[in-house]
Amino acid sequence: MATINPEFGKELKKYGAFDFNACYNCGTCTSVCSLSTEENSFPREMVRCSAVGDEDAIKESLKPWLCYYCGECTTSCPREAKPGELMMSLRRYLTAAYDWTGLSGLLYKSLPVSIIAFISVAIGVIWYSASQQFEVEKIMHIGHYFEMFAIAGVFAVILLPNLIRMWYFVILKPKVKVPFKSYITSLGELFVHMFTQKRSLGCDDNQVRWFEHFILVIGYLSLLFTTVFLDWFSATNLLVIILGYVESAIIFIVTVDFVSGRIKKNKEVSKNSQPSDWFFVIWLLLMGLTAFLVRLFIDLKILEYNFWMYLFHWIVLAQWALLIVPFGKWTHFLYRSFAMYMEKLKA
Amino acid sequence: MTKKKIGVYVCHCGGNISDYVDIEKVKEAVKDEANVYLLKNTLFACSDSSQKEMVADIQTNELDAIVVASCSPKLHVPTFRGVAQRAGMNPYNYVQVNIREQGSWAHSDNPKGATEKAILLVKAGIARAAESEALTSSKIPAANVVAVIGAGVGGMRSAIALADMGTEVYLIEKEKNVGGHVANFGSLFTTDKMGYELSANLLSEVKKRENIKLFTNAEIVEKKGSIGNFDIQVKVDNDVLPLHVGAFVVNTGFDSYQPQQGEYGFGEQTNVITLPEFKKLIDNSSERLIFNGKAIKKVAYIYCVGSRQNDEGDNKYCSRYCCTAAIHASVQVNKKFKDVTNLHFNRGIRTYGKQELLYEESSKNGDIYLQFSLDSIPEITQKGGKTFVKVKDILSAGKEVETEADLVVLVTGMVPRENSKLASQLKIPVGRDNFFNEIHMKLRPVETVIDGVLIAGTCQSPKNILETMNSSMAAAAKINSVLTKGEMTLDPTLAKINPSQCTWCGKCAEACPFDAIIQTEFDGRIVAKINEANCKGCGMCTPVCPTDAIDLAGFTNAQIEGMIDALAE
Numbered sequence: 001m002a003t004i005n006p007e008f009g010k011e012l013k014k015y016g017a018f019d020f021n022a023c024y025n026c027g028t029c030t031s032v033c034s035l036s037t038e039e040n041s042f043p044r045e046m047v048r049c050s051a052v053g054d055e056d057a058i059k060e061s062l063k064p065w066l067c068y069y070c071g072e073c074t075t076s077c078p079r080e081a082k083p084g085e086l087m088m089s090l091r092r093y094l095t096a097a098y099d100w101t102g103l104s105g106l107l108y109k110s111l112p113v114s115i116i117a118f119i120s121v122a123i124g125v126i127w128y129s130a131s132q133q134f135e136v137e138k139i140m141h142i143g144h145y146f147e148m149f150a151i152a153g154v155f156a157v158i159l160l161p162n163l164i165r166m167w168y169f170v171i172l173k174p175k176v177k178v179p180f181k182s183y184i185t186s187l188g189e190l191f192v193h194m195f196t197q198k199r200s201l202g203c204d205d206n207q208v209r210w211f212e213h214f215i216l217v218i219g220y221l222s223l224l225f226t227t228v229f230l231d232w233f234s235a236t237n238l239l240v241i242i243l244g245y246v247e248s249a250i251i252f253i254v255t256v257d258f259v260s261g262r263i264k265k266n267k268e269v270s271k272n273s274q275p276s277d278w279f280f281v282i283w284l285l286l287m288g289l290t291a292f293l294v295r296l297f298i299d300l301k302i303l304e305y306n307f308w309m310y311l312f313h314w315i316v317l318a319q320w321a322l323l324i325v326p327f328g329k330w331t332h333f334l335y336r337s338f339a340m341y342m343e344k345l346k347a
Numbered sequence: 348m349t350k351k352k353i354g355v356y357v358c359h360c361g362g363n364i365s366d367y368v369d370i371e372k373v374k375e376a377v378k379d380e381a382n383v384y385l386l387k388n389t390l391f392a393c394s395d396s397s398q399k400e401m402v403a404d405i406q407t408n409e410l411d412a413i414v415v416a417s418c419s420p421k422l423h424v425p426t427f428r429g430v431a432q433r434a435g436m437n438p439y440n441y442v443q444v445n446i447r448e449q450g451s452w453a454h455s456d457n458p459k460g461a462t463e464k465a466i467l468l469v470k471a472g473i474a475r476a477a478e479s480e481a482l483t484s485s486k487i488p489a490a491n492v493v494a495v496i497g498a499g500v501g502g503m504r505s506a507i508a509l510a511d512m513g514t515e516v517y518l519i520e521k522e523k524n525v526g527g528h529v530a531n532f533g534s535l536f537t538t539d540k541m542g543y544e545l546s547a548n549l550l551s552e553v554k555k556r557e558n559i560k561l562f563t564n565a566e567i568v569e570k571k572g573s574i575g576n577f578d579i580q581v582k583v584d585n586d587v588l589p590l591h592v593g594a595f596v597v598n599t600g601f602d603s604y605q606p607q608q609g610e611y612g613f614g615e616q617t618n619v620i621t622l623p624e625f626k627k628l629i630d631n632s633s634e635r636l637i638f639n640g641k642a643i644k645k646v647a648y649i650y651c652v653g654s655r656q657n658d659e660g661d662n663k664y665c666s667r668y669c670c671t672a673a674i675h676a677s678v679q680v681n682k683k684f685k686d687v688t689n690l691h692f693n694r695g696i697r698t699y700g701k702q703e704l705l706y707e708e709s710s711k712n713g714d715i716y717l718q719f720s721l722d723s724i725p726e727i728t729q730k731g732g733k734t735f736v737k738v739k740d741i742l743s744a745g746k747e748v749e750t751e752a753d754l755v756v757l758v759t760g761m762v763p764r765e766n767s768k769l770a771s772q773l774k775i776p777v778g779r780d781n782f783f784n785e786i787h788m789k790l791r792p793v794e795t796v797i798d799g800v801l802i803a804g805t806c807q808s809p810k811n812i813l814e815t816m817n818s819s820m821a822a823a824a825k826i827n828s829v830l831t832k833g834e835m836t837l838d839p840t841l842a843k844i845n846p847s848q849c850t851w852c853g854k855c856a857e858a859c860p861f862d863a864i865i866q867t868e869f870d871g872r873i874v875a876k877i878n879e880a881n882c883k884g885c886g887m888c889t890p891v892c893p894t895d896a897i898d899l900a901g902f903t904n905a906q907i908e909g910m911i912d913a914l915a916e
Contacts, residue, residue, distance in 0.1 A: 001747045002748045003750065004690065004715060004749065009713060010713075021713045048742055049743070051716075052715060052740070079710070
């Protein structure tokens with residue numbers, strides 16, 4: 001038995017949702033959704049849980065992750081309850097719910113807190129660089145190590161525990177019986193979705209959105225690999241150097257399109273941007289752009305006199321790695337693919 | 348006088364009849380019947396050209412009766428009576444025979460049988476036409492005066508409408524004050540006007556009109572007569588006034604359903620109240636919603652209390668106004684007080700028409716709607732001095748959900764007012780739901796089977812104020828159109844008593860559903876007499892008369908016997 005909790009709706013509105021109370025349960029949203037199935041139907045059920053305030057049911061549900069926001073539900077809703085935006089807000093809410101530190105929730109709900117956090121990280125980087133007398137080579141060396149430790153640290157301290165919490169909410173707490181073998185056999189699902197976002201092809205809107213997202217993910221992951229493991233900024237191999245340029249260019253070209261979409265509000269998915277959405281696309285754009293420029297400055301041999309370029313890149317990188325990756329929108333990369341994995345486990 | 352020159356028309360009705368009934372066979376079979384002077388078939392008897400042809404036939408052949416074998420008399424009797432009239436023939440010398448609804452359509456699987464049946468029906472029709480008599484309608488004077496019973500908002504509206512059309516009105520109210528329930532209401536839905544203002548406005552309009560006489564503390568104690576000429580005695584305070592009226596508009600309103608002891612905790616738990624009580628609480632509270640000294644933060648509304656009941660309850664109907672009234676109350680709550688959550692436990696929201704906007708407003712305010720079915724109604728429980736409402740929410744796939752509630756509001760419906768005395772005085776038919784019954788929900792919505800007794804407002808069925816006003820004005824217009832001429836035409840198909848054969852056994856008076864048989868003196872004996880204004884020509888009296896002293900014009904014994912003979916051939 002669930003307790004009706006009207007306060008939950010108010011809490012959810014801090015994550016961006018609005019007007020979902022207007023829902024009169026006609027189910028149009030569910031019937032037009034091309035991803036909703038008879039066994040796994042949404043978004044109406046999620047709208048209902050939100051209105052009633054059934055928090056446990058939402059935490060237990062993977063449905064918010066199964067939606068890829070084509071927005072057809074929102075355009076079809078006769079009550080203008082915006083079910084698509086509710087699903088988006090539920091993803092933000094779940095990200096916060098999975099996060100054991102509670103920082104995700106703070107950052108999502110408060111723009112001032114986010115700005116303070118971003119400024120603090122920037123000050124930290126500048127302060128540290130100053131303590132090293134802004135020596136380019138030394139700082140770039142440390143920057144490379146920072147990247148590696150940040151990845152390992154964030155994953156071990158934040159993301160892994162959060163994934164375990166997700167598993168606890170979805171599998172353990174509701175006492176879903178999963179044979180051990182399934183954990184192994186379902187791994188394929190995890191990786192396929194992590195690297196291809198195949199499911200979003202089922203959305204009716206168009207395939208361009210999938211393709212853009214797909215090359216962005218590939219570009220991002222390979223740039224990460226190129227900078228961390230191939231040490232792009234110190235590389236001498238021409239192939240590696242060119243590879244890094246291509247990857248970083250892909251990132252900022254695609255994200256320019258994403259940012260302009262959010263400015264033009266030309267698609268349902270880009271109509272209701274929250275600060276967390278802006279941070280994510282803009283920082284990704286800046287990452288691609290600054291990495292590209294840093295390497296360009298190196299190749300033009302002008303970085304030594306333009307240390308600010310690297311400092312700017314490092315600030316963006318640090319904010320990305322310490323805020324957006326562990327507590328922000330970056331996490332959808334993990335939660336979406338793990339949701340598909342856990343969905344398979346439950347089946 | 349037997350009619351010697353009868354015209355018979357057999358209709359094809361396009362193919363509706365002729366596809367199954369062999370028209371030629373019918374004609375062949377009846378052409379030699381006695382008194383048939385003219386026999387024709389026609390593609391559509393009701394068409395303009397056919398009607399003109401019939402008029403010409405009647406006039407050139409000097410026919411003294413016609414038979415039209417086509418569809419149901421419900422459809423075209425007025426048409427062919429008109430044909431007769433235009434041709435200079437008495438309309439009652441025309442006989443309708445139904446070979447479509449009772450012939451081709453009923454026996455489309457058996458054309459041969461349909462044809463045989465049609466032959467017999469036409470023969471019977473010819474026999475009836477042969478014995479038909481010319482009848483003329485009589486006229487009686489009618490008083491253009493209406494007694495409107497009940498001075499609620501509907502009754503007052505009827506009275507004003509009647510008065511403005513030139514009808515005298517006696518507005519008779521049982522209570523001391525006018526306005527009924529509405530006079531005690533605050534804000535009304537869809538307009539937000541105050542109920543007491545609406546009532547006061549109507550009262551001032553009533554008072555402006557000299558041809559409305561308002562009696563409060565008044566009751567009808569006696570009624571005699573029939574449409575156009577009723578004599579009533581009205582007790583006002585301690586005086587009895589004799590009044591002469593042409594008709595009644597009954598607008599006696601409703602009662603709010605009073606929950607039974609223990610129904611959803613009513614009467615057992617102090618914080619379980621009805622919607623009318625809650626509306627008063629809203630009206631009487633300012634700034635904070637306080638009940639029994641406690642600030643109310645969560646209100647649970649339970650819908651359909653006393654309405655849409657299952658087999659154990661009498662009230663099967665939907666009370667129509669309560670969904671909107673409850674939602675309107677919740678919207679009022681949100682406007683007037685801060686931080687109150689409304690939880691609506693409903694069985695499907697019926698805020699039809701423009702009332703839907705209120706539902707939308709309430710949803711957008713964040714009200715929570717939960718839906719249940721009669722199989723699992725909400726449970727109200729007390730735990731540690733707190734009240735909880737638990738329900739299986741249909742919209743959450745039947746999941747059980749629970750909430751604490753500071754106040755439980757039972758959204759009670761309408762029940763018919765206890766009115767049995769008036770109902771028996773005016774002989775108003777009462778339906779299975781105990782509301783007064785109209786003749787036909789759609790075709791004659793404000794008339795009852797008793798001529799001159801009209802019903803309007805919530806004494807007829809649950810209605811909101813808008814619907815009450817509609818029916819109140821409809822009843823006013825309907826009865827004004829009858830009385831305004833100052834006289835009334837009576838249908839001539841009435842029962843007739845042959846006083847020399849009557850011995851007054853009283854059986855006919857017992858059988859008459861319209862009180863149309865009275866006693867009179869004839870040759871020093873008591874005999875029966877028909878009050879023609881009351882008689883509907885239903886024929887209930889004729890078969891019970893042991894001395895065959897009653898004949899029904901248009902359906903005389905001679906006609907019926909002739910038809911039986913023709914059918915039994």
